[in-house]
Amino acid sequence: MKRRASFEGSSLTEQNTRRMRLQANAMLNASTFDPTPLAKFILNLRQKPANIDQNDLMAVLEVIFTNLLKRESLDTQALQWDSLYTETWVLLLDRIGSTSQVETLMALKVCMSLIKSEAESPFVEGDWPIGKLKSILEILINGPERTIVLKEFGKYTKYLDVLNLSIKFALELAPTGDYQHDTIKALNYLSLVNQLDLGKAVLSAQKYHVDTNKSHRSFTYEKARKKLNKIWRGIIASSNGIDEDLHRMVLVVLLERILPHMEDPIGVTDFLMNSLHEYDGPIALLALQGIFVLMQKQNITYPDVYEKLYQMFHARVFSNKYKSRLFYLADIFLTSTHLPENLVAAFVKRFARLALKSPPKDAVIMIRFICNLLLRHTGLQKLIRGDPLAEQVSDPYNEKEKDPVKTEALNSSLWELHFLQKNAIPEVANAATFINNPLPIMEFDLGPLLDVEDSRIFDDLLKSKAKQYMLSYENTKTLALAKHDTVTKHFDLV
Numbered sequence: 001m002k003r004r005a006s007f008e009g010s011s012l013t014e015q016n017t018r019r020m021r022l023q024a025n026a027m028l029n030a031s032t033f034d035p036t037p038l039a040k041f042i043l044n045l046r047q048k049p050a051n052i053d054q055n056d057l058m059a060v061l062e063v064i065f066t067n068l069l070k071r072e073s074l075d076t077q078a079l080q081w082d083s084l085y086t087e088t089w090v091l092l093l094d095r096i097g098s099t100s101q102v103e104t105l106m107a108l109k110v111c112m113s114l115i116k117s118e119a120e121s122p123f124v125e126g127d128w129p130i131g132k133l134k135s136i137l138e139i140l141i142n143g144p145e146r147t148i149v150l151k152e153f154g155k156y157t158k159y160l161d162v163l164n165l166s167i168k169f170a171l172e173l174a175p176t177g178d179y180q181h182d183t184i185k186a187l188n189y190l191s192l193v194n195q196l197d198l199g200k201a202v203l204s205a206q207k208y209h210v211d212t213n214k215s216h217r218s219f220t221y222e223k224a225r226k227k228l229n230k231i232w233r234g235i236i237a238s239s240n241g242i243d244e245d246l247h248r249m250v251l252v253v254l255l256e257r258i259l260p261h262m263e264d265p266i267g268v269t270d271f272l273m274n275s276l277h278e279y280d281g282p283i284a285l286l287a288l289q290g291i292f293v294l295m296q297k298q299n300i301t302y303p304d305v306y307e308k309l310y311q312m313f314h315a316r317v318f319s320n321k322y323k324s325r326l327f328y329l330a331d332i333f334l335t336s337t338h339l340p341e342n343l344v345a346a347f348v349k350r351f352a353r354l355a356l357k358s359p360p361k362d363a364v365i366m367i368r369f370i371c372n373l374l375l376r377h378t379g380l381q382k383l384i385r386g387d388p389l390a391e392q393v394s395d396p397y398n399e400k401e402k403d404p405v406k407t408e409a410l411n412s413s414l415w416e417l418h419f420l421q422k423n424a425i426p427e428v429a430n431a432a433t434f435i436n437n438p439l440p441i442m443e444f445d446l447g448p449l450l451d452v453e454d455s456r457i458f459d460d461l462l463k464s465k466a467k468q469y470m471l472s473y474e475n476t477k478t479l480a481l482a483k484h485d486t487v488t489k490h491f492d493l494v
Helices: 002-029 036-047 054-070 077-096 101-120 130-142 147-153 160-172 183-193 200-205 221-237 244-261 265-278 282-297 305-312 315-319 323-333 341-356 360-376 378-384 388-393 415-420 426-436 456-463 486-490
Strands: none
Touching: 002 036, 002 054, 036 054, 036 077, 054 077, 054 101, 077 101, 077 130, 101 130, 101 147, 130 147, 130 160, 130 183, 147 183, 160 183, 160 200, 160 221, 183 221, 183 244, 221 244, 244 265, 244 282, 265 282, 282 305, 282 323, 305 323, 305 341, 315 323, 323 360, 341 360, 341 378, 341 415, 360 378, 360 415, 360 426, 415 426
């Protein structure tokens, strides 16, 4: 009975949706505008009856108001919809602050569509409706956690007019005081800043949300850059005593949105070094990436960077969502052929040891990484020529030593790769066999491997066609065994 009631309720909701669409079409196509059906739609949006899908209702209202705003002229009776439009906008803002993420995303879409239609309307006086955009951002920042919704809002910041206004409002709506006093608001604010992309792809596209002369086309990179730097100064001033989640988000914003456009990149040195040495895991990794950017673009050297990078490779790294970023950074840091051999040897041994106890996908990555390092540093190829059995019993490599230079890895051998050749996963075993043959001329591209999902190796094995083996060279015509079979020589079937 409950299931039938559910089906009937679903059918009734679909019928109401079709009825709303027909009523909207009839109202818009009528020779004289009658706002009565529109008022009923708005009443349903306010009262939220169970038999009406609220997302469908918001979509119908979007179509109605978009159509009305596009009309070149409206009679006196049609002007009644103006107050209804204002009421609808208030209700949509309320839905953006709703606890239902589905309704919030739909309300955001409708609001941004109405902003575009209102700005392009031929009879609406004034400029870009910037107040409406500000009200949206106020609700997103001050409400419950809206990380996913703000990520959806990032689709609109690809337009230069929305980007320009969002940067302006980000300055005005910044939380006051330390972030630790209101972590949810701080997280929402940082999520908004993380959508403010001043990259070349956005600037070169020259796209605008509002396609009219009313659009804020006064966007200039230098002005936006100054505001973004001011936003960062506010962020760093409010980040005292924040928890690890907020600290990680601050680093993400710095790396992805702020650092490429900073007026004084060296000014974040202390923040990055403190993050690197005081934290472990993702925070230290993100700080390391920032330090690498400064080393690369500002020609600055930092002490103990390789030691910290070496310590980041441990068994827990395989459950880290920033794992691919760590491999990427390690590959770049170890690119130079002028690094000391004993330093690179320590990384080679660390990768070999971790490959013994890592998931198959990560084991393949580290084996390929080892091969690349052996190609870059030919002096390390002696590690694959030792006696694997003897070294396995007495390996001079000290994996507990934190300083990679002091690990004695250069006096060891890669017996781990011989052991990995017996791995149950064929892809891992095959990858480890490179030491049995002359090393390849070209390095392996780690990029595709870093994008592989954990379950892909097993799925590929299932999809691969197994070899067909002949079990009998004679087709049996009866239930009896084949002629000259070994069993029939010694037994009679009754």
